[in-house]
Amino acid sequence: MTHHATQPTAPANAPAHAGIYRYDAVDRQFVAERVAQFRDQVQRRLSGVLSEEEFRPLRLMNGLYLQLHAYMLRIAIPYGTLTGQQLRALAGIGRRYDKGYGHFTTRQNLQFNWIRLEDTPDILEALGAVDMHAIQTSGNCIRNVTTDQFAGVAADAVADPRVYAEILRQWSTLHPEFTFLPRKFKIAIIAGDHDRAVIRAHDVGVKVKTNEAGAIGFEVYVGGGLGRSPFLGQKTRDWVDEQDLIAYLEAVLRVYNRLGRRDNIYKARIKILLHQTGLAKFTEMVEEEFASLRGPRYHLDPAIVAEIRRHFAPPPYDDLAETAVDAVPGTAFARWLETNVAAHRQPGYAAVTVSLKPAGGIPGDATSDQMEVVADLADRFSFGEVRVTHAQNLVLPHVRRADLAEVFAALDAAGLGAANVGTIADIIACPGLDYCSLANARSIPLAQELSRRFADPERQKAIGDVSIKMSGCINACGHHHVASIGVLGVDKHGKEAYQLTLGGDPTLNAAIGDLLGPAMAEEEVADAVEKVVDLYLARREPGERFNDTLARLGRAAFKETVYAAG
Amino acid sequence: MPLVKDGQPVENTWVTLGDGDAVPADGAIIVTLARWTADKDALSTRTAPVGVEVPGTTPAADLAADLGRLGVIAIRFPIFRDGRGFSLARDLRERHGYGGEIRAVGHTLPDQYQFLIRCGFSTVEPPDGKDPALWAAAYRSITVAYQASIGEETPLGLLRRRFVGS
Ligand code: HEM
Ligand code: SF4
Numbered sequence: 001m002t003h004h005a006t007q008p009t010a011p012a013n014a015p016a017h018a019g020i021y022r023y024d025a026v027d028r029q030f031v032a033e034r035v036a037q038f039r040d041q042v043q044r045r046l047s048g049v050l051s052e053e054e055f056r057p058l059r060l061m062n063g064l065y066l067q068l069h070a071y072m073l074r075i076a077i078p079y080g081t082l083t084g085q086q087l088r089a090l091a092g093i094g095r096r097y098d099k100g101y102g103h104f105t106t107r108q109n110l111q112f113n114w115i116r117l118e119d120t121p122d123i124l125e126a127l128g129a130v131d132m133h134a135i136q137t138s139g140n141c142i143r144n145v146t147t148d149q150f151a152g153v154a155a156d157a158v159a160d161p162r163v164y165a166e167i168l169r170q171w172s173t174l175h176p177e178f179t180f181l182p183r184k185f186k187i188a189i190i191a192g193d194h195d196r197a198v199i200r201a202h203d204v205g206v207k208v209k210t211n212e213a214g215a216i217g218f219e220v221y222v223g224g225g226l227g228r229s230p231f232l233g234q235k236t237r238d239w240v241d242e243q244d245l246i247a248y249l250e251a252v253l254r255v256y257n258r259l260g261r262r263d264n265i266y267k268a269r270i271k272i273l274l275h276q277t278g279l280a281k282f283t284e285m286v287e288e289e290f291a292s293l294r295g296p297r298y299h300l301d302p303a304i305v306a307e308i309r310r311h312f313a314p315p316p317y318d319d320l321a322e323t324a325v326d327a328v329p330g331t332a333f334a335r336w337l338e339t340n341v342a343a344h345r346q347p348g349y350a351a352v353t354v355s356l357k358p359a360g361g362i363p364g365d366a367t368s369d370q371m372e373v374v375a376d377l378a379d380r381f382s383f384g385e386v387r388v389t390h391a392q393n394l395v396l397p398h399v400r401r402a403d404l405a406e407v408f409a410a411l412d413a414a415g416l417g418a419a420n421v422g423t424i425a426d427i428i429a430c431p432g433l434d435y436c437s438l439a440n441a442r443s444i445p446l447a448q449e450l451s452r453r454f455a456d457p458e459r460q461k462a463i464g465d466v467s468i469k470m471s472g473c474i475n476a477c478g479h480h481h482v483a484s485i486g487v488l489g490v491d492k493h494g495k496e497a498y499q500l501t502l503g504g505d506p507t508l509n510a511a512i513g514d515l516l517g518p519a520m521a522e523e524e525v526a527d528a529v530e531k532v533v534d535l536y537l538a539r540r541e542p543g544e545r546f547n548d549t550l551a552r553l554g555r556a557a558f559k560e561t562v563y564a565a566g
Numbered sequence: 567m568p569l570v571k572d573g574q575p576v577e578n579t580w581v582t583l584g585d586g587d588a589v590p591a592d593g594a595i596i597v598t599l600a601r602w603t604a605d606k607d608a609l610s611t612r613t614a615p616v617g618v619e620v621p622g623t624t625p626a627a628d629l630a631a632d633l634g635r636l637g638v639i640a641i642r643f644p645i646f647r648d649g650r651g652f653s654l655a656r657d658l659r660e661r662h663g664y665g666g667e668i669r670a671v672g673h674t675l676p677d678q679y680q681f682l683i684r685c686g687f688s689t690v691e692p693p694d695g696k697d698p699a700l701w702a703a704a705y706r707s708i709t710v711a712y713q714a715s716i717g718e719e720t721p722l723g724l725l726r727r728r729f730v731g732s
Contacts, residue, residue, distance in 0.1 A: 030710035037707045041677070057647060058677055140647070170712040176684035177656055180649025257653045258623075292661050297714055 020081050021166045021311045023131040031128045034135060038062050039121035063134030064120055068437050071115040073123060074137040079147040079165040080108030080388040084378035087386050089130040091371035097123055104356060104364040106428060106479055108146045108388045109137055113435050141179045142172035146188045148196040149389040152312060153397050155345040157192035158210045163309045165189050171246055178253045182260035183268035197390060200224045200233040200510040201482055203270045204252060216242045222252055223274035226476035230512045231271040236283050247298035251289035315383035315398055320348025323401045333408050335457050336419035350401050354394040354411060355418035359455035360448050363429040364392030373414040381407055391428055393421060423460040424468060425451050428479055432472030432489060439472035441489025441496035449526050463533060466546045482506040484546045485529055486513045498525045502558060503550050517559050528562045535561045568698055569689045573705030575698045580617060580638060596640055610635050622651035626658050633664045643672035652685045659686035659716050676700040680708060684715035
């Protein structure tokens with residue numbers, strides 16, 4: 001060991017109430033040791049002791065990718081929850097080591113795209129100083145667990161899913177058995193019927209629920225995943241007792257680790273194993289393993305659950321009456337209240353979604369200055385807490401309704417006032433060929449173009465909740481499979497081209513969109529999307545949602561419109 | 567090739583035999599699974615201990631009946647990325663109660679050493695040309711663990727996680 005772990009200290013002015021899991025001395029020790037270990041690995045790589053082949057999995061275990069132009073560092077934001085102070089630290093890293101911005105992703109993470117290898121140990125140390133890291137944001141291990149951005153806020157949830165997401169984070173951190181899996185492994189968890197985390201597109205999707213006796217248990221879906229062969233997760237169990245959560249997941253992971261394919265990286269995800277063995281046989285193997293693991297050794301102690309739940313106790317809300325917010329109809333503020341402000345279980349409060357989708361902007365990008373604005377607003381108005389959504393926006397989860405006008409004004413002044421959350425302009429897009437070494441085509445310029453085309457608020461409102469999601473290649477990082485209108489970058493005779501998919505759905509009724517027709521050139525895509533939307537507007541029944549109109553009219557009707565000559 | 571045990575280099579007192587090699591009259595030997603399956607009764611009459619080398623793909627159940635007769639189970643890693651050996655070792659310890667030596671042979675990295683130990687491996691044979699000192703350095707590089715593991719017999723740690731190896 002060439003470096004010793006720096007003595008971990010508590011971050012200064014850690015907010016008392018933000019609903020993050022607050023580290024203790026042991027957690028800090030762990031992260032500090034891990035930074036020291038990575039510093040040593042980088043040293044060994046730079047001096048040639050480690051080959052790139054040997055270094056690769058180690059850097060990937062610390063979220064460091066080699067991209068088209070530079071290294072990319074992906075920072076873990078466990079279940080998308082962070083404090084204002086942490087967001088401020090990210091802003092600082094962006095300014096010092098990147099080009100003054102960062103990119104929030106569909107995995108509720110943050111990516112920096114212009115990083116130097118030599119700087120990474122220092123960046124990780126700066127992250128460690130605010131209880132953050134980049135562990136397991138890449139590699140064939142259990143990745144960052146994602147959840148509902150309205151966890152603890154939404155009235156429709158039976159529990160706060162962050163409690164279990166945190167348990168899974170700890171359990172999966174440097175798991176000795178499951179760190180060299182056949183392929184990456186993603187877990188998402190929700191606690192209500194309204195799925196804001198796309199759990200059925202994950203290797204394992206967990207839904208927290210309660211039984212008649214009021215006890216907590218879990219419904220488990222396995223084998224979802226997008227990418228080249230998209231599959232929706234299938235239910236392997238309707239109920240797992242709270243105390244057996246870890247044992248059950250160990251059983252799933254062990255079956256996968258032993259039997260998942262390792263001969264072909266495109267067939268290595270658990271979805272392929274489940275598909276090839278069949279649900280019945282797969283479930284039987286998991287149950288057999290589970291029966292042997294179940295028991296005192298793997299019990300999740302209720303005392304531990306209670307202790308972790310304490311970290312996510314509701315902040316000290318004021319006792320408020322439910323307040324109506326005055327807004328002059330037709331103003332930007334009034335529009336923003338409609339689109340970006342969600343109900344809160346606490347009277348007098350609301351959850352604010354900060355759109356990172358200004359017209360013509362890059363979805364998910366935020367400058368360091370903007371991150372600081374949001375961090376300050378979090379500290380002043382939201383108990384120091386921020387969330388990242390899988391749709392690449394930020395959330396101030398607990399804003400007093402009486403403060404909404406002030407929050408909107410501050411956001412708007414920072415270029416963060418776009419009133420388009422949940423509309424067609426709330427586009428998801430991966431980094432595409434501007435950064436990504438796997439891309440076939442750029443996603444960013446097209447996302448910018450589409451967001452300009454659909455910038456009119458009246459039109460957004462008329463269209464409703466039709467979603468556009470774009471991926472620069474078949475890996476589907478931009479979730480195009482589960483979009484109403486998916487845009488997929490392909491290679492057509494060495495040129496960038498795009499295909500449309502229609503009819504995807506990210507909710508618990510998940511559906512994978514169908515390919516509409518042949519690939520088209522970049523200049524044709526925005527027109528094609530508009531034609532799809534226009535046909536929907538012209539032919540929908542009152543109140544009919546896009547997928548229902550699509551089902552009723554049939555895909556051929558849309559295909560005809562898009563590909564009609566002239 | 568020396569082995570690494572508890573972070574220290576130790577001498578390898580076992581001889582690994584190819585399938586065609588004659589079985590020596592004494593001395594501890596490691597044979598392939600095929601040879602063990604064919605000759606286990608003869609091999610067990612020797613006074614010196616015998617062990618078996620298996621790939622990580624072997625189901626633990628295939629070894630279960632013979633565990634009492636095996637002094638070492640060497641699990642081969644074809645490449646460090648192939649994590650099946652971790653599950654096999656853990657299965658042998660946890661589910662089948664194997665108490666003998668489990669050895670990692672083949673391609674492993676020092677950075678995996680703590681994972682190996684926590685899955686029940688007792689020794690590692692570093693790949694050819696790799697300095698055992700790297701394993702010694704890796705032995706205690708991380709002292710915190712969040713899960714139950716071999717050697718930590720109490721129920722699932724999480725908040726009660728303990729320090730590994732101390
Ligand atoms: C820029 C570097 C990136 C690389 C090299 C990369 C690589 C990949 C690959 C190879 C897959 C397919 C995995 C499979 O099907 O087995 C994938 C899937 C995925 N990635 Fe990325 N990705 C990158 C960026 C991102 C970003 C920026 C996000 C978030 C916006 C993201 C989120 C996802 C998601 C959601 C999936 C599909 C879900 C699934 O795993 O099945 N990735 N990525
Ligand atoms: S979808 Fe393809 S182009 Fe986009 S980030 Fe993922 S791998 Fe890169």
